[in-house]
Amino acid sequence: MISDKKIKDIFFNLEKDKSIFDYKLNGISIYFILRFNLEIHIRSLAVRKNKKQSFFLRILSKAKQLSKKVNPTIIESNFFDSDSAISPSPYLFVGTCALKNEEGANVDLYDIIKYYHSQGQIINFVQPKYAVNSLPIKSKYYSSFLPLNNNPKTSLPKKDVLILIAFLKKLNSELDIDFISKLEAYTINISTALHKANELMDYIAKSGAKYVFVRSLYTEPWVAIACFKTSVKLIEVQHGVVAPDNIYYQSVHPKIKLKDGSLLMPDYILTLGSEWRNILIKQQSFYDNTNVFNLGTSDYNLKTNVVNTNVIKLVFFLQGRGFNQLLSITDFIAEFIEAYKNEIKSKNIELIIRPHPNDLEETEVLRNYQGYFSIEDTNKNEAVASIKKSNFIISATSMCLYEALAYGKTAISFSKFAGMTTNKEHITFINSGQELMNLIKDNNKNLKAISYLDSFNSEVLDFF
Numbered sequence: 001m002i003s004d005k006k007i008k009d010i011f012f013n014l015e016k017d018k019s020i021f022d023y024k025l026n027g028i029s030i031y032f033i034l035r036f037n038l039e040i041h042i043r044s045l046a047v048r049k050n051k052k053q054s055f056f057l058r059i060l061s062k063a064k065q066l067s068k069k070v071n072p073t074i075i076e077s078n079f080f081d082s083d084s085a086i087s088p089s090p091y092l093f094v095g096t097c098a099l100k101n102e103e104g105a106n107v108d109l110y111d112i113i114k115y116y117h118s119q120g121q122i123i124n125f126v127q128p129k130y131a132v133n134s135l136p137i138k139s140k141y142y143s144s145f146l147p148l149n150n151n152p153k154t155s156l157p158k159k160d161v162l163i164l165i166a167f168l169k170k171l172n173s174e175l176d177i178d179f180i181s182k183l184e185a186y187t188i189n190i191s192t193a194l195h196k197a198n199e200l201m202d203y204i205a206k207s208g209a210k211y212v213f214v215r216s217l218y219t220e221p222w223v224a225i226a227c228f229k230t231s232v233k234l235i236e237v238q239h240g241v242v243a244p245d246n247i248y249y250q251s252v253h254p255k256i257k258l259k260d261g262s263l264l265m266p267d268y269i270l271t272l273g274s275e276w277r278n279i280l281i282k283q284q285s286f287y288d289n290t291n292v293f294n295l296g297t298s299d300y301n302l303k304t305n306v307v308n309t310n311v312i313k314l315v316f317f318l319q320g321r322g323f324n325q326l327l328s329i330t331d332f333i334a335e336f337i338e339a340y341k342n343e344i345k346s347k348n349i350e351l352i353i354r355p356h357p358n359d360l361e362e363t364e365v366l367r368n369y370q371g372y373f374s375i376e377d378t379n380k381n382e383a384v385a386s387i388k389k390s391n392f393i394i395s396a397t398s399m400c401l402y403e404a405l406a407y408g409k410t411a412i413s414f415s416k417f418a419g420m421t422t423n424k425e426h427i428t429f430i431n432s433g434q435e436l437m438n439l440i441k442d443n444n445k446n447l448k449a450i451s452y453l454d455s456f457n458s459e460v461l462d463f464f
Contacts, residue, residue, distance in 0.1 A: 002042070002043050002046040003245070004243050004244075004245035004246055004247075005245045007039055007042065007043065007245075007247060008245045008246075008247045008250070010042065010175070011035070011038075011039070011247045012247075012251075012252040013252075014031075014171075014174060014175075015251055015252045015253060015263075016252055017174075018253075019170075020170070020174075021258070021259065021262040021263065023163055023164075023166060023167035023170070024163075024261060025156075025160050025163060025164075025190065025194065026194060027229075027260075027261045028194075028225055028228070028261045028264070029261055029262050029263070030163070030164060030167045030190065031167070031262075031263070032221060032224075032261075032262065032263050032264055033189070033190050033193050033194075033221050033225075034186055034189060034190070035218075035221075035247075035248075035263075036218050036219055036221070036248075037182075037185075037186065037189055038171070038179070039247065041177075041179065041182060042175075042177065045177065079137070079138055079145065080127070080138075080145055080146065080147040081138075081144045081145050081146060083146075083202075083203075083206055085143070085144040085145075085146075086124055086144050086146070086203070086206045086207050087122045087124070087143055087144065087207075088122065088207060088208045089121060089122035089123070089124055089143070089207055089208070089209060090121075090208075090209060090210045090211060090464075091116060091121060091122075091123070091124075091209060091210075091211050091212075091213060091464075092124050092126065092203060092204060092207050092209035092211070092212045092213070092232075093108070093109050093112070093113060093123065093124065093125045093126065093212075093213050093214075094108075094125075094126045094200065094212060094213065094214040094223055095108045095109075095125065095126060095127045095128060095136070096108060096128070096214060096215055096216040096217075096219070096220045096223070097130075097215075097216065098127075098128075098130040098132045098135055098136060099136075100134075100136045100137075103137075103139055103140065104136060104137045105136050105137055105138070105139035105140075105141075105142075106125070106127060106136040106139070108214075108215050109213050109214075109215065109237060111295075111297060111298045111456055112213060112237065112295075112461060113125070113139070113141050113142075114141060114298075115456075115458045115461055116461065117141040122143045123139075123141050123142050123143050123144075124142070124143060124144045124146060124203070124207050124209070125138075125139070125142045125144070125145055125146065126146045126147075126148050126200065126203055127145060127146065127147060127148065128147075128148045128149075128150055128196070129147050129148065129149055129150055130150060131150070146203055148196060148199050148200065148203075149195070149196075149199060150192065150196065151192075151195075152188075152191040152192050152194070152195035153195065154191070154195075155187065155191055156187050156190060156191045160190075161183075161187060164183070164186060164187065164190065165180070165183065168180050168182075168183065168186070192222075193221050193222040193225065194222070194225070195222075196222035196226075197222040197223075197225035197226040197229070198226075200222065200223065200226035201226045201229055201230050204226060204227075204230045204232055205230065209232055210232055210233060211232065211233045211234075211235055211464050212226075212227050212232055212233070212234050212235065213235050213237060214234070214235070214236060214237070215236065215237050215238075215239035216239050216240075217234075217236045217248075217266055218248040221264070224264035224265070224266070225264065227264075228260075228261065228264050233267040233268065233464075234266045234267050234268075235266060235267065235268045235269075235270060235464070236266035236268070236269050236270070237269075237270045237295065238269065238270060238271045238272050238276055240399050241397065241398075241399055241402065242271075242276050242279050242280060243279075244279055244282070244283060249265065249269070249280060249283060249285045249286070249287060250283050250284050250285040251263055251284075251285070251286070252284075254286070255286040265286055267291060268291045268292070268293065268464075269287060269291065269292045269293075270292075270293055270294075270295040270460060271292065271293070271294050271295065272294075272295070272296060272297050272452070272453055272454070273294065273296065273300075273402075273406060273451045273452040273453045273454045274294050274451045274454055275402075275450060275451050275452045276294075276452065277292050277293070277294045280292050293460045293463065294454060294457065294460070295456065295457060295460045295461070296453070296454035296455050296456045296457050297453055297454075297455075297456055298455075298456040299382075299384050299453070300384075300406065300453040300454060300455055300456070301455070302406075302407065302408075302449055304388055305388045305407050305408065306388065306389065307388075307389060307390070307391060307445075308389070309445075310348060311348045311349075311350050312347065312348060312349050312350065312391050312392075312440055312443055313350045313352060313389060313390040313391050313392070314349065314350070314351050314352065314390065314391065314392040314393075314394060314440070315352045315353075315354060315376070315386050315387065315390045315392070315393050315394065316329060316333055316351070316352070316353045316354065316394045316395070317354050317383070317393065317394070317395035317398050317400045318330065318353065318354060318355050318356050318363075318395075319356050319395065319396055319397075319398060327396035327397065327417075328396075329394070329395070329396060329414070330363070330365040330366060331365065332414075332433070333351075333353070333366060333369075333373075334365060334366055334368075334369060335433055336433040336436060336437075337351070337366075337369045337372045337373070338369070339433050339434075340433065340437055341372065343437065344372055345372075347440075347441075349440060350374070351372060351373035351374070352373065352374055352375075352376050352386070352390070353366070353373050353374070353375050353376065354375075354376045354378050354381075354383065354386060355375065355378060356378070363375055383400055383403065384403055384407075387400065387403055387404050387407055387409060388407055390409065391409065391410065391443060391445075392409065392410045392412060392439065392440065393409050393410070393411050393412065394412045394413075394436075395412075395413065396413060396414065396417050397413065397417050401413060401427060402426075402452035402453075403452065403453060405426050405427075405449070405450040405452050406449055406450060406451065406452040406453035407449060407453075408447045408448055408449040408450075409447065410428055410439060410444065410447060411426065411427050411428065412427070412428045412429075412430060412436065412439065413427050413428070413429055413430075414429060414430060414431070415429045415430070415431050417429075426450055
């Protein structure tokens, strides 16, 4: 697997030639809009060279998903509000997923929304109409629940397509990679981003917002575009792993040397734990003590960390074999069970498997080993609750590994994924089932929690 460091080197070399930012549409550099997509394309090529299914097929298919038509009856069932429901507020909250919490509302920014609601603030929430069977409902904390269309009403004008082609040709010459073959996909990516940015700009104007809160900005450039064009402050709340060499928060250029519209970054970043904040500040980036604050999460409570001492529990977090073949660990699980059937039974070792919610069929690979493991319902049992009750958490590159460290658990990955992890000294890497069994037999119960998660600190929000 190509490492984050290698990707960073490739993109930093590109950025050294500032003309890469000169290809612009509506005042925004194409390089910024497509930066994530270009990274995924390069990574997928590296995977194909190894004759393995691309780890990134799930994300590459996102443009196709965005173009799907959503059943209008689904939209109506979610009781979206009209623009007239918008009340003035300094804050606007933007969802970038369709995942739901226990209320049935969007999981995004829930801690923050609850706090501001308790302070009497108006909550305007923007929900993109993703092509899913059931979108989140309007939360009891929202003042308005605003729809955002994913489908661009028009395609890119011909003059813009010509600029895009010129940009891709430059990339071809710089990297000796055929990007022109992705012209149709990139055209969709850009037209979708610009369309969504325009809709969001309208909501910003009507709400009078001064700050926009959002998660997952790297994959959703339209949010940054809208904030840039309306001169509002953009606040990203951490979602997922922040690796030291991840290029999203970094550039070879200082921010003051980047022209407007060249590379748009959030004005502030709120982290889930102090370890993440330290990683961001130490990066070659635009961030320091003045714009990175540790917010924490209300989900974190070390006091509820209870383990049954009579049973050794291992939880395998799967990341979806159907769309994430390279990160699949089900073959390893099957081999481990086959090799250690007797020990699993005699030593009270409990194996628990958490399928990815978008690939519940992945466990079919293990059908010959039923009786040696249990499958956890990911829709009813939260990941953190599962981690608290367990001894070992095993996955490829998932955030669950760092959540495990926050609760003082042994977090285990595999050596081949070491180039895509945050702090290697905190993760235990293995190459074989024997190494895993050795860790189980040792079962270090005296591990100290590492602050990848901290308790929710509402005082951070008072800054805004």
